[in-house]
Amino acid sequence: MGNFEASGATGDPVAAATATAIRVGLARKNSTQAALAGHLHLSQPAVHRRMVGKVPWRIDELMEAATFLGVSVTDLINDEKASA
Numbered sequence: 001m002g003n004f005e006a007s008g009a010t011g012d013p014v015a016a017a018t019a020t021a022i023r024v025g026l027a028r029k030n031s032t033q034a035a036l037a038g039h040l041h042l043s044q045p046a047v048h049r050r051m052v053g054k055v056p057w058r059i060d061e062l063m064e065a066a067t068f069l070g071v072s073v074t075d076l077i078n079d080e081k082a083s084a
Contacts, residue, residue, distance in 0.1 A: 019051045021076045025069035039068040
């Protein structure tokens, strides 16, 4: 699948909103990046690199992250909702 070409390192507001939405989802679930990484079959540092915008999220990763968090992919990438 394709990449969600949004990089927080370049100041992309959608990438920043996505990272915020995932952080909020993890907090609501009382979970960690390590738990999310296990669900995604990635290492915790790999998830961290995506969270800080060094590596773009792949669409399938966002779909699985949304499932893990109990939200929709739209909830993760909706800039307005995540920044509200």
